[in-house]
Amino acid sequence: MARYHFRDIKGESDEIKNAISIAKSYASSDSTILIQGETGTGKELFAQSIHNSSSRKSGPFVAINCASLSSNLLESELFGYVEGAFTGAIKGGKIGLFELAHKGTIFLDEIGEIPIEIQAQLLRVLQEKEIRKVGSVVKTPVDVRVITATNRNLIDEMKSKSFREDLYYRIGVLNLTVPPLRERGGDVMLLGRFFFDKYLGSDKTKFLSMFEHIMKRVNSYKWYGNIRELQNFVERISVLMKYHGNGYDFEQLVSSFISKDYSISNNEDSIEEDQVCITTSVKGNDLNKWEAEKITSALKNNDLSIQKAADALGISRTTLWRKMKQYNIKL
Ligand SMILES: Nc1ncnc2c1ncn2[C@@H]1O[C@H](COP(=O)(O)OP(=O)(O)O)[C@@H](O)[C@H]1O
Ligand SMILES: [Mg+2]
Incomplete structure (x- = not known):
């Protein structure tokens, strides 16, 4: 559900008024939007407001944080799965968020965190406007407007090959930058x-x-x-x-x-100790403990970003996910 409207975005500065006026113009179109801005600037507020003043306002608004799920889970969340697609799959299968957002808007938050394996699939969905459930051979057409958001610099991510260039251009047809509070006088x-x-x-x-x-x-x-x-x-x-x-x-x-x-x-990159919230409970030997400690500190030193921590540790993102699960490391 989208609760917010443009009137809820408070502010009198030229910076915010300018962003609101751009966003309003985007609301009248149906193209994909990439919203960029630091954490806490109101990106989700903007996404909801755009949906609520678009022609899709009576349709659903479905939001998902791409950083919150592992690659496999994210895939089945986004696209759904058919019965028997994998062990543990629910009887009757599951409908994905894209289908739930049919005739409405899907908001993909923290798109910069989306695993590279899923990026190709997302690109295909955006181009073909149809989804294929995990384990299925048939495609289902979906009519969904896509709004994405990130606090990362996706150009840098593209350079380091963790974000696909073709996907970047596809999601960023329309661009909106939400200014930091310190620039809003x-x-x-x-x-x-x-x-x-x-x-x-x-x-x-x-x-x-x-x-x-x-x-x-x-x-x-x-x-x-x-x-x-x-x-x-x-x-x-x-x-x-x-x-x-x-x-x-x-x-x-x-x-x-x-x-x-x-x-x-x-040191703009440093993150306050008390803002970092990682919990872990390691069972096993000293080597396990050592490894868990390395992972925890890599996460802390990399703004809790799985991708950056994996890069720093020199392992793949999937391996890091697996190890975090093994050691019960939660962000
Ligand atoms: N201009 C604004 N006026 C009123 N509340 C705002 C404004 N911008 C952000 N907020 C509030 O600040 C919080 C963070 O906004 P959110 O959209 O979640 O930020 P982001 O997604 O960029 O991290 C929310 O509670 C939101 O309602
Ligand atoms: Mg947010």
Whole structure:
């Protein structure tokens, strides 16, 4: 289900208004769209808004995060499978997301993570507008608009051969770049107030001056996590204000928040320890433990990207998946 409309994309900056106006023009066409932008900038918000103002708005909006599934699972999710296609297949088979999105829009999030084996199949579906279920010989026509999103630089991915050039041109017929929050000027304050309103409701008048003061203090913060980070920050201070009132030591909170920015901005690629969430439970010998540790640190050092970690370890993506499963390493 697509909940968002263009009116939900808050902001007055030229940067966001420009992106919205481009997106609106794309809504009136039926071509594939590639949405690029850092994490938390609102790519999914844009995808849903485009669907909701397109001629397909009464049709389904189906979203999938391509980074969340292994190659085999992704294939059967996207295209479905017939009964008996593989061991463990459900009786009667399964309908894929492309078919579920018939007459509507499919949103392929984190398209940069899609395994190379599936890229060829996706390309074929886009060209022929028909899908073939896993284990089937027949093709089914589908009428689906495809919107994809990525926070990666796909040109780099193409150069390193982890993304097919032909697929890149096929998905990127229309291009939309959602700007980072730090380039949207006054929108930080506007969005901050919007979320503050949302979290505090009628309580907000009591804390408004405190809130404005805090927002001024974080004025030059870079917001590498963009709107999502701002939203979480405002939620946190709203909860604290509600429960502790003005007596809480917000000065302390703000200064540690700002100082966090220092380490990130010095090294844009580094990722905060507490943002990295990997769980693992390794059974077995020291060699297993050593291997699991290597994998975990490769993932941490590569923004949790399976592809990049596999490259760094010098193994294939599939091997990395298998090993992550073996050691129960979850992102
Ligand atoms: N301009 C905006 N106005 C209001 N909320 C926004 C805006 N941009 C993003 N958000 C909110 O920020 C969060 C992250 O947006 P999302 O679309 O998931 O980002 P992305 O897919 O780029 O990581 C969501 O909760 C979304 O509703
Ligand atoms: Mg997203």
